[in-house]
Amino acid sequence: xxxxxxxxxxxxxxxxxxxxxxxxxxxxxxxxxxxxxxxxxxxxxxxxxxxxxxxxxxxxxxxxxxxxxxxxxxxxxxxxxxxxxxxxxxxxxxxxxxxxxxxxxxxxxxxxxxxxxxxxxxxxxxxxxxxxxxxxxxxxxxxxxxxxxxxxxxxxxxxxxxxxxxxxxxxxxxxxxxxxxxxxxxxxxxxxxxxxxxxxxxxxxxxxxxxxxxxxxxxxxxxxxxxxxxxxxxxxxxxxxxxxxxxxxxxxxxxxxxxxxxxxxxxxxxxxxxxxxxxxxxxxxxxxxxxxxxxxxxxxxxxxxxxxxxxxxxxxxxxxxxxxxxxxxxxxxxxxxxxxxxxxxxxxxxxxxxxxxxxxxxxxxxxxxxxxxxxxxxxxxxxxxxxxxxxxxxxxxxxxxxxxxxxxxxxxxxxxxxxxxxxxxxxxxxxxxxxxxxxxxxxxxxxxxxxxxxxxxxxxxxxxxxxxxxxxx
Ligand code: GLN
Numbered sequence: 001x002x003x004x005x006x007x008x009x010x011x012x013x014x015x016x017x018x019x020x021x022x023x024x025x026x027x028x029x030x031x032x033x034x035x036x037x038x039x040x041x042x043x044x045x046x047x048x049x050x051x052x053x054x055x056x057x058x059x060x061x062x063x064x065x066x067x068x069x070x071x072x073x074x075x076x077x078x079x080x081x082x083x084x085x086x087x088x089x090x091x092x093x094x095x096x097x098x099x100x101x102x103x104x105x106x107x108x109x110x111x112x113x114x115x116x117x118x119x120x121x122x123x124x125x126x127x128x129x130x131x132x133x134x135x136x137x138x139x140x141x142x143x144x145x146x147x148x149x150x151x152x153x154x155x156x157x158x159x160x161x162x163x164x165x166x167x168x169x170x171x172x173x174x175x176x177x178x179x180x181x182x183x184x185x186x187x188x189x190x191x192x193x194x195x196x197x198x199x200x201x202x203x204x205x206x207x208x209x210x211x212x213x214x215x216x217x218x219x220x221x222x223x224x225x226x227x228x229x230x231x232x233x234x235x236x237x238x239x240x241x242x243x244x245x246x247x248x249x250x251x252x253x254x255x256x257x258x259x260x261x262x263x264x265x266x267x268x269x270x271x272x273x274x275x276x277x278x279x280x281x282x283x284x285x286x287x288x289x290x291x292x293x294x295x296x297x298x299x300x301x302x303x304x305x306x307x308x309x310x311x312x313x314x315x316x317x318x319x320x321x322x323x324x325x326x327x328x329x330x331x332x333x334x335x336x337x338x339x340x341x342x343x344x345x346x347x348x349x350x351x352x353x354x355x356x357x358x359x360x361x362x363x364x365x366x367x368x369x370x371x372x373x374x375x376x377x378x379x380x381x382x383x384x385x386x387x388x389x390x391x392x393x394x395x396x397x398x399x400x401x402x403x404x405x406x407x408x409x410x411x412x413x414x415x416x417x418x419x420x421x422x423x424x425x426x427x428x429x430x431x432x433x434x435x436x437x438x439x440x441x442x443x444x445x446x447x448x449x450x451x452x453x454x455x456x457x458x459x460x461x462x463x464x465x466x467x468x469x470x471x472x473x
Contacts, residue, residue, distance in 0.1 A: 003069045003163040003217040004244075007110065010053065010068030017053035017068030021046055021112050024070040028114070028161045035137045037146075037155040039075050041115035042082055046070065049112045056110075066224060067110035072156040072165035075116035076123055077208070078197040079103050086199050087131035088121045090318045090343025092325035100197025101232070102166060102208050102225040109224045114162060117152030121345045122315065123173055123201045125149050126417040129408045130347045140182055140443055144401035147177030150211070154181040157211045164221050165211045170201050171303050172397075172421025174209045175433035179396035179446030182435040184463070185211050186218045189453045190428030191236035193222070194229030202310035203234075205303075205425045215434065215464045219243035222456065238454070246457040247464050252285030254458065255389040261296040262394020262420050262448065269439030270395045277436055277447040278393060280469045281462065289389065295381035298374045299423040304415055305358050305371035306426070311348075312355030318343065350411060379427050382452070391462050392450040395420050396433040400443035420448060430456050434463045436470060 001009075001020075009015045025043060032038050056063040073079065076086045078096035085091045107113060120130035128136045128151030138146040139159040146155040150167030154177035157165050167174040169187035178185025186209045193208045200206060210221035220243075227240035256278070263274045278288045320326035320339030327342045329335035344352070358367035385392065397417055407414045424431040430453070433446035447466060451459040 001163065002214050003066060003212065004220055006069050006163060007065055007067045011057065011062060013057050017050035017112065018047070020068045021050040021070055021114070024114060024162055027159070031159055032161070034142070035139060035155055035159055036134055037117055037136050037152045037159060037161060038072065038115045039085065039087070039118050039133055039152065040083060042079070042113060045082070046112045046114045049107065053110050064108065064110035065220060066106060069111050069164060070114045070162040071106055071111045072114060072117050072153055072162045073103060074119055074150050074153050074165070074167045076119060076168060076199040077103055077166060078199070079113065082116065084116065084199070086122045087119045087133055088343065088345070088348065089132045090324050090339065094324050096197070098197060101194035101229045103197065105225050117150070117156055117165060119152055120149035121348050122199070122311070123149040123168055123170060124311070124347050124351055126172070126176055126414050127408065128152065129404065130345055132345055135404060138181060138401050141401065141441065143403055144443065145180065145404055147180035147397070147401060149173040151177050153211050154178055154183055154185065157181070157183045157213060163213060164217055166208055167211055168198055168206055168208050169425065170205045171307060171425050172418045174211065175421050175431060175446070175448060176397045176417060178211055178433040179435070179444065180401035182444030183211050183213055184215055184218050184432065184434055185209070186222065186432045187424060187430060188222060188226060188456060189430045191234050192226045192238065192241065192454070192456070194232040194235050196229055196231040200314040202307040203314065204310060205307060215460055215467045216244060216247050218432065219247050219460050241456055243457050243460055247460050249457070249461040250284060251281055251462050251465050254286045254391060254462065256281050256286045256288045256462070257291035257385055257389040257392045258288055259296070259392050259394050260290065260292045261294065262392065266395045266398040267400070267439060269437065270398060270445055273437035273445045274393065274395050274447055277466055280466060281393070284465045288393070291385060291389070291392070293381050293385055295378050296423045299378060299426055300415065300419050302371040302374040302378070303418070303422045303426060304354070305367050306375065308351040308355030309358045309368050310355070312352045312359065315348070315352055347411070375426050378423060382427050382429065386452045390451065390455070390458055394448050394450070396446040396448040397421070400439040400441065400445060424450055429453055430459055432459055432463045434466045436466055
């Protein structure tokens with residue numbers, strides 16, 4: 001049952017939040033040992049929340065728009081007192097002393113926070129194979145990766161553990177796993193959702209967003225978590241977005257750009273899905289035009305300088321001094337070296353080295369400075385495109401979910417996965433992946449809709465058209 005229907009029935013007293021939770025936990029207990037989508041559950045906390053929701057309903061009060069909806073949280077989101085690992089060894093058994101704003105808002109809307117999901121360590125990766133706690137399996141095909149870095153959250157929704165999960169998207173980490181697992185994944189406009197309590201990877205790119213089975217549930221969740229938060233200095237001064245009311249607005253009269261650079265080079269089935277999506281939007285009244293935005297092909301190189309540069313700075317705090325795991329050493333330098341050598345996995349170390357190099361004196365202008373200039377070029381290119389169209393359409397990922405081990409030995413091949421998702425992050429715009437077709441082995445293929453900053457309601461209405469077309473299949 002999707003989130004909207006669940007919440008409606010709980011609010012009307014037709015079903016209890018406790019029974020919704022027990023059903024969700026039963027599915028998790030049955031399947032999670034195999035899938036490894038959840039790293040840890042907070043059954044006690046979720047039960048207490050469910051009882052509160054039921055008590056409010058019994059008293060005639062409204063527990064909120066997500067009443068009784070079980071929700072999974074990527075394990076880089078802090079919840080006071082609940083172990084948070086970022087799928088790294090370096091955080092050890094760290095229990096955050098504060099709760100992320102998004103988590104507070106979900107709880108305030110009546111949601112039941114059932115547990116923390118697996119990810120690539122510190123959200124660096126595209127397959128969830130970089131987790132220190134073992135990979136997550138793709139529920140659609142257990143021999144395949146679920147995508148990453150929010151693979152555990154995508155798998156939790158695809159396996160029907162919870163109707164909604166939160167992830168974070170720095171270069172595609174919500175949209176790519178959504179595509180691989182056959183669910184909806186939305187990256188909001190930079191600044192629309194507070195990052196207070198999200199463990200930072202690359203601060204100029206990170207955004208939190210929802211996974212769901214329906215476009216409407218993505219809209220509903222974003223309404224709850226979006227809007228200004230004084231505790232995040234990058235938070236936009238806007239109220240909670242109004243999205244659900246516009247989800248069925250359609251696309252009649254909307255102009256959509258089918259962007260060559262956002263599907264060229266992808267598998268044939270993926271390219272075919274994008275073209276079919278264009279036809280579906282056209283049939284619904286949109287004016288779809290072919291577009292080329294050559295600057296988009298520079299995104300990958302710029303991202304793999306900027307994201308590691310910011311990561312190398314953000315991850316300097318994990319040194320064994322104040323929190324997390326510590327490996328002792330003869331003096332403080334030896335302690336830090338031993339802690340970081342033990343605590344970080346290979347990919348995280350690679351990013352720290354890449355980033356430190358790109359920021360070092362003598363190379364700064366050639367790498368980091370250059371990447372920032374490319375980013376500006378991309379911002380201008382998108383702005384020019386949006387003078388003519390309302391939305392852009394492309395693929396989410398070049399392939400369907402790939403087998404375990406297929407790319408983990410070659411970082412460059414893994415990075416190429418992100419070629420269609422990264423441009424959006426560099427310019428701070430929203431984008432959504434909607435499950436739309438099947439490709440190799442019957443595996444899901446998502447298509448991606450992109451819009452300018454704060455165009456979520458138009459984008460969701462477009463996504464709803466694509467979703468409706470699939471309902472008829
Ligand atoms: N796959 C990309 C990376 O490894 C994106 C990760 C993300 O969005 N968190 O950096």
